[in-house]
Amino acid sequence: MPRTPEQFEALREKSQQKILRAALECFANNGFHTTSMNTIAKQAGISVGLIYNYFESKNALLQAIILDGCTQISGMFEMPEDTTNPYEKMRVLLDAYFTSLRENIEFWKLYSRLLVQPDVMQALQETLATVFAEIFSWLEAYFQAIDAEDPQSEAKVLGAIFDGIGLHYMLDPEHYPLDAVKQLLLQKYAQPLHSGETS
Amino acid sequence: MPRTPEQFEALREKSQQKILRAALECFANNGFHTTSMNTIAKQAGISVGLIYNYFESKNALLQAIILDGCTQISGMFEMPEDTTNPYEKMRVLLDAYFTSLRENIEFWKLYSRLLVQPDVMQALQETLATVFAEIFSWLEAYFQAIDAEDPQSEAKVLGAIFDGIGLHYMLDPEHYPLDAVKQLLLQKYAQPLHSGETS
Amino acid sequence: MPRTPEQFEALREKSQQKILRAALECFANNGFHTTSMNTIAKQAGISVGLIYNYFESKNALLQAIILDGCTQISGMFEMPEDTTNPYEKMRVLLDAYFTSLRENIEFWKLYSRLLVQPDVMQALQETLATVFAEIFSWLEAYFQAIDAEDPQSEAKVLGAIFDGIGLHYMLDPEHYPLDAVKQLLLQKYAQPLHSGETS
Amino acid sequence: MPRTPEQFEALREKSQQKILRAALECFANNGFHTTSMNTIAKQAGISVGLIYNYFESKNALLQAIILDGCTQISGMFEMPEDTTNPYEKMRVLLDAYFTSLRENIEFWKLYSRLLVQPDVMQALQETLATVFAEIFSWLEAYFQAIDAEDPQSEAKVLGAIFDGIGLHYMLDPEHYPLDAVKQLLLQKYAQPLHSGETS
DNA sequence: CATGAATGAGCATTCATTCAT
DNA sequence: CATGAATGAATGCTCATTCAT
Numbered sequence: 001m002p003r004t005p006e007q008f009e010a011l012r013e014k015s016q017q018k019i020l021r022a023a024l025e026c027f028a029n030n031g032f033h034t035t036s037m038n039t040i041a042k043q044a045g046i047s048v049g050l051i052y053n054y055f056e057s058k059n060a061l062l063q064a065i066i067l068d069g070c071t072q073i074s075g076m077f078e079m080p081e082d083t084t085n086p087y088e089k090m091r092v093l094l095d096a097y098f099t100s101l102r103e104n105i106e107f108w109k110l111y112s113r114l115l116v117q118p119d120v121m122q123a124l125q126e127t128l129a130t131v132f133a134e135i136f137s138w139l140e141a142y143f144q145a146i147d148a149e150d151p152q153s154e155a156k157v158l159g160a161i162f163d164g165i166g167l168h169y170m171l172d173p174e175h176y177p178l179d180a181v182k183q184l185l186l187q188k189y190a191q192p193l194h195s196g197e198t199s
Numbered sequence: 200m201p202r203t204p205e206q207f208e209a210l211r212e213k214s215q216q217k218i219l220r221a222a223l224e225c226f227a228n229n230g231f232h233t234t235s236m237n238t239i240a241k242q243a244g245i246s247v248g249l250i251y252n253y254f255e256s257k258n259a260l261l262q263a264i265i266l267d268g269c270t271q272i273s274g275m276f277e278m279p280e281d282t283t284n285p286y287e288k289m290r291v292l293l294d295a296y297f298t299s300l301r302e303n304i305e306f307w308k309l310y311s312r313l314l315v316q317p318d319v320m321q322a323l324q325e326t327l328a329t330v331f332a333e334i335f336s337w338l339e340a341y342f343q344a345i346d347a348e349d350p351q352s353e354a355k356v357l358g359a360i361f362d363g364i365g366l367h368y369m370l371d372p373e374h375y376p377l378d379a380v381k382q383l384l385l386q387k388y389a390q391p392l393h394s395g396e397t398s
Numbered sequence: 399m400p401r402t403p404e405q406f407e408a409l410r411e412k413s414q415q416k417i418l419r420a421a422l423e424c425f426a427n428n429g430f431h432t433t434s435m436n437t438i439a440k441q442a443g444i445s446v447g448l449i450y451n452y453f454e455s456k457n458a459l460l461q462a463i464i465l466d467g468c469t470q471i472s473g474m475f476e477m478p479e480d481t482t483n484p485y486e487k488m489r490v491l492l493d494a495y496f497t498s499l500r501e502n503i504e505f506w507k508l509y510s511r512l513l514v515q516p517d518v519m520q521a522l523q524e525t526l527a528t529v530f531a532e533i534f535s536w537l538e539a540y541f542q543a544i545d546a547e548d549p550q551s552e553a554k555v556l557g558a559i560f561d562g563i564g565l566h567y568m569l570d571p572e573h574y575p576l577d578a579v580k581q582l583l584l585q586k587y588a589q590p591l592h593s594g595e596t597s
Numbered sequence: 598m599p600r601t602p603e604q605f606e607a608l609r610e611k612s613q614q615k616i617l618r619a620a621l622e623c624f625a626n627n628g629f630h631t632t633s634m635n636t637i638a639k640q641a642g643i644s645v646g647l648i649y650n651y652f653e654s655k656n657a658l659l660q661a662i663i664l665d666g667c668t669q670i671s672g673m674f675e676m677p678e679d680t681t682n683p684y685e686k687m688r689v690l691l692d693a694y695f696t697s698l699r700e701n702i703e704f705w706k707l708y709s710r711l712l713v714q715p716d717v718m719q720a721l722q723e724t725l726a727t728v729f730a731e732i733f734s735w736l737e738a739y740f741q742a743i744d745a746e747d748p749q750s751e752a753k754v755l756g757a758i759f760d761g762i763g764l765h766y767m768l769d770p771e772h773y774p775l776d777a778v779k780q781l782l783l784q785k786y787a788q789p790l791h792s793g794e795t796s
Numbered sequence: 797c798a799t800g801a802a803t804g805a806g807c808a809t810t811c812a813t814t815c816a817t
Numbered sequence: 818c819a820t821g822a823a824t825g826a827a828t829g830c831t832c833a834t835t836c837a838t
Contacts, residue, residue: 011818033232036811047820049814058812153376153383160363167362168355177352184352201799202838210801236829246803248831257829400820401817409822431630435808445824447810456808551774551781558761565760566753575750582750608797633832644799646835655833 016054018044024065028109032062063127066114069107070131076100077138086145090190097162098182101169109170112163135159146192158189215253217243223264227308231261265313265323268306269330275299276337285344289389296361297381300368308369311362334358345391357388414452416442422463426507430460464512464522467505468529474498475536484543488588495560496580499567507568510561533557544590556587613651615641621662625706629659660724663711666704667728673697674735683742687787694759695779698766706767709760732756743789755786 022044026035037058041048055061076096083089101108136155143151143158169176202210221243225234236257240247254260275295282288300307313323335354342350342357368375401409420442424433435456439446453459474494481487499506512522534553541549541556567574619641623632634655638645652658673693680686698705733752740748740755766773 008818015818031232037813038811041821048812049821050819052813053818150379150383153379156364156367156376156380157360157383157387160360160367161356162363163366164359164361164363165355167366168359177355180349180352181355184349184356188356201797202801206838207800214801235827247829248804249802251830252801400818401822405817406821413822434806446808447825448823450809451822548777548781551777554762554765554774554778555758555781555785558765559754559757560761561764562757562759562761563753565764566757575753578747578750579753582747582754586754605797612797634834635832638800645833646800647798649834650797 012054015046015050018046019051019054019061020065020068023061024106024110027062027065028106028113031113062114065110066127069104069111070127072100072104072107073131074134077135086142087190087192090142091186094182094185094190098178101166101178105170105173108166112167112170161185211253214245214249217245218250218253218260219264219267222260223305223309226261226264227305227312230312261313262323262326264306264309265326268303268310269326271299271303271306272330273333276334285341286389286391289341290385293381293384293389297377300365300377304369304372307365311366311369360384410452413444413448416444417449417452417459418463418466421459422504422508425460425463426504426511429511430456460512461522461525463505463508464525467502467509468525470498470502470505471529472532475533484540485588485590488540489584492580492583492588496576499564499576503568503571506564510565510568559583609651612643612647615643616648616651616658617662617665620658621703621707624659624662625703625710628710659711662704662707663724666701666708667724669697669701669704670728671731674732683739684787684789687739688783691779691782691787695775698763698775702767702770705763709764709767758782 019040023035023040026040026043030039037048037051040061041051044051051061055064076093079089079092083092136159139155139158140151143154148154165181169178218239222234222239225239225242229238236247236250239260240250243250250260254263275292278288278291282291335358338354338357339350342353347353364380368377417438421433421438424438424441428437435446435449438459439449442449449459453462474491477487477490481490534557537553537556538549541552546552563579567576616637620632620637623637623640627636634645634648637658638648641648648658652661673690676686676689680689733756736752736755737748740751745751762778766775
C-alpha cells in the first residue's frame, strides 16, 4: 500500500522539523563548531545519514535555522493595521521583542553567537545584512516620526540596546531583570518625552 | 659564550609579543575555532612549536589575550583623581570607550565574539564575570549619583548600549557613524537633563 | 533498505577483530610507542578513523588486547575435572604453556614487552597484578601439595622460569630449544623426585 | 689562565657521568620513549644542548648506558683466581647477581625494559647478543662441569631464572623475598645434589 | 664549553561527509 | 526513505635536534 504523495510530504516535513529543532538546541547551547553532526542526529533521534537527505551540509543546516529566525525577527516589526501612532508602534515592538526573548531564548542565543562568528557569517552576511537594514530603517522612521534631533544615531543606539540586552540576557537568563528593563525602555521610548510640559 | 639571562629575557619577551599579536589578529578576524595554530605561527613568522614554549595550549593563549584585554577595559574606568562630578566621569568613560573602540578594534572584535561562544567561554567565565560585575557596579553608582529612578535598569541599558555598539561597529567599521553616536550618548548621559529648561 | 541490526553487528565484529589482530601484530613486533595508529590502520586494511569507532584511544586498544590475553593465560590454569594429582596438574600446565608460547608468540612478545614498560603499565597494572597473584597462588599450592620446603620461594623461581623462558624464546624463536627445555622442566617439576632411588 | 688538558678532560668526564646517571634514572623509571631530552637535562642540572656535546643522539645515549651495564654484567662472571670448584663459582655468581640486583636496581629496571623493546633493541642487538652468548656459555660450562644430563637446557633454565627474577623483583622490589629465593637457588645450584647419597 | 630559543616533522584524535545495503 | 559503518583530511600538540651567541 504505497503512501500518497501528501503523506510523504508530511513525513518529510516532520523529519526536517525534528532536525531543525535539534540543531538549534545544540548550536545554541554548545556552539556551532563544537556540535557534531552525530550529536545533532542523536538529539533528533535519527541517523546521521538522514540529515544529509534534508540538508546539503552542516552549513546549509545552519543557514536554514537562521532563515527561520530572520522571518521571525521581521515578524516583530509587522504592526496591526490600525496602529499608526509611533509610540504605540514602539510599544508593540518592545512587547514583541521581550516576549520573543523569553520564549525563543534558544534562537536568540544562537543569533547572538552567530552574529559574531566571522567564519560562520560569510555565508549569512547577505541574509543578515538585509534584516539589519530593515530594522534600522524602521527605527529611523520611528525617530523621524517623533521628531528626534538625530534619528540615525538614535536608531543606532536603540538597535544597540536591543542586541546588547539580548546578549546580556542570554549570558545569565536567571538573574536578568528583564521586566524592569522593559519598563524603563517603555518609558524612555514609548511615550512622549516631557508629556506634561505644556500644561 | 652563552647569552646572558637578560638577552634571553629580551628574546622571550619579543617572541611572546609576536605570538600574542598574531593570535589576536587571527582570532579576531577568523574566529577561534577556525584559526589553527599553524596559521598563527605563520602569521607571527615563527614555528608552531615555539608557541608552545610560551603558552600551554591554544586555550591558554586565548586566555592570555583576554586577560590583557580585561586589564585594558578595567583601565577605562579609572578616573583622573580630581574627577568627582558624575557627568564629568561619564564624559571621561565615553571618551575612553570610543577611543578604545577605534584603536583596539581587533580586541573588541575578539571580545564580542568570545562573549557568545559557550564552548570557549567555560574557561573565561570567571575572568569575564568579574569584569562585568565591576562595570555594572560602576554604572549603577553613576545612576545613583545622578538620582535616576531605577539605577539598576539604567545601568543594564547603558551596558547594553556599550556592548551593542561595539558589536555593530565591529560588523561594519567603515560605515558606522561612531562620532554621531558618541555625541548622542554624551548628550543623553553626560549632562544634566533639562538643565536649562526653566530659564 | 537499511541493513538489519544483525548485519551491523556482524560488520562491527569483523572490523573489531581485524583491528585487534593488526594491533597485536604491530605492537608485538614494533613496540607500543613506535607503532602509529596509521600503521595499525594500514595493517588492518582500514582507515584510521575507524579504529576510533571501536576503541576510545590507542591505550584503550592496548588494554583490550591485554584483557584478551589475560583470559587466555588464566585459561592455562584451568584443569580437566579429573586431574587431582599435582604432578599431573603440572604436566597439564607445562603443556599448555609451551603450546601457547608456540601458538601465540605474538601475544607473548607483547606481554613480555609491556610487563616492563612503566608508562604503558600504569593503566594495566591492576589487570596484570590480579593475573600475577592468581598464578603465584596456584604455584604455591602446587609446591605445598608436593611438600616442598619453601613453597613461596619455589613458586617465585618457577614463575621466574616461565617469564624468563618466554622472554628468551621470543628474542630468538628460531634457535630456542623449546622442546628440550620443556622436557627438563617436566623432569624437574612434573614427577616425584628420587622416586625410584631406593629400589 | 687556561685550564690544562687534564682539567678539561676531568670536566668532560664529570659532565658525561652526570648525564649518564640522569638518563639512566629517567629511562629506568619512566621508560625510554616517555623520557624527553629536556627531562634528562633538567634531571642532570644542565642544558639540553650540552647533552649533544657528549652524545650524538638520544639513542647513542641509551647505548652508552647499556654498554656500561654490560661491562658490569660481564664482571659478575669474573671469578677470583683460586676459585676452581664449580659450586663455589656458582656461589660467587649468585652472590654477585643478588647484590647487583639490590644495588643497581635502576640499571636492572632499564635492562629488563630494553630487553623487550624491539625498536630500541635494533641498535643494541649485537652488543646484547654477545653478552647473552657469554653468559650462556659460562652456564653451560658449569653444568658440564657438574655432569648435568642436558647442560644446554639447564643453562637455558637458569638463565631464565636470572632474567625472570630480575623482572619480577623490579616490578615490586618492596615485597619480593629476595633472600629466600637466593637461599633456594644456592641450595639448588651451588651444592652437590644428593650430597649424602653415598654414605 | 654551555645555553636555551627555535625548528618542523610526526603523532593521536576528531568529524563532516559518503555509500552500500 | 533510513541506517550507521567507513573514510581521510585536518588539527592540536610533542619532542629530538640545531644553532646563534
